[in-house]
Amino acid sequence: GAVVSQHPSWVICKSGTSVKIECRSLDFQATTMFWYRQFPKQSLMLMATSNEGSKATYEQGVEKDKFLINHASLTLSTLTVTSAHPEDSSFYICSANNRGRVNEQFFGPGTRLTVL
Amino acid sequence: GESVGLHLPTLSVQEGDNSIINCAYSNSASDYFIWYKQESGKGPQFIIDIRSNMDKRQGQRVTVLLNKTVKHLSLQIAATQPGDSAVYFCAENEKLTFGTGTRLTIIP
Numbered sequence: 001g002a003v004v005s006q007h008p009s010w011v012i013c014k015s016g017t018s019v020k021i022e023c024r025s026l027d028f029q030a031t032t033m034f035w036y037r038q039f040p041k042q043s044l045m046l047m048a049t050s051n052e053g054s055k056a057t058y059e060q061g062v063e064k065d066k067f068l069i070n071h072a073s074l075t076l077s078t079l080t081v082t083s084a085h086p087e088d089s090s091f092y093i094c095s096a097n098n099r100g101r102v103n104e105q106f107f108g109p110g111t112r113l114t115v116l
Numbered sequence: 117g118e119s120v121g122l123h124l125p126t127l128s129v130q131e132g133d134n135s136i137i138n139c140a141y142s143n144s145a146s147d148y149f150i151w152y153k154q155e156s157g158k159g160p161q162f163i164i165d166i167r168s169n170m171d172k173r174q175g176q177r178v179t180v181l182l183n184k185t186v187k188h189l190s191l192q193i194a195a196t197q198p199g200d201s202a203v204y205f206c207a208e209n210e211k212l213t214f215g216t217g218t219r220l221t222i223i224p
Contacts, residue, residue: 004159034212043205043214044160093159095212105212107152107159 006108023094030096139206
């Protein structure tokens, strides 16, 4: 149980285009979903916290107009990287809190974004 | 600001030996800690957690030790196997703050 999926697993796009990444909790309802970014050989950096039906809370230094987060249901959150540039190339990982087990986060497999 | 960091960036251990990965944290108010394992190109995988009212917790081949006095956390992996090779992160919940990570390499 407690499986989180991400789609796509990898994406290559041209500079200036927008890319949408989906995060789904497959067998549980997630009260909260988190989005992280991880550059090579670095740690995970929290970008934003997303609660179903409300606006996401962004970490300092993360542009909310560039990284659009939508959390329309208890099992789906999306991250859209708008007007992507090469410096946005990174590994994007989501995680979700199980509604019944608030303190435990379950991570998705990540999405590798490469912007040319 | 508050931070969670690791002492050693890399660690190589002979297969079958025990390994210890360390983590220092600075937020004395933290009351819940988690160790994650991340294999290359994958998301973090939960290993074990511990609450601040405990100083030791054991799982299958893993033990986490918490020393609140010096704000130090460690992960012990017994009888290491090749599949243990990965990057290990400690993190504080509820708003996870990840440390730098330690790359553990198991030498066959």
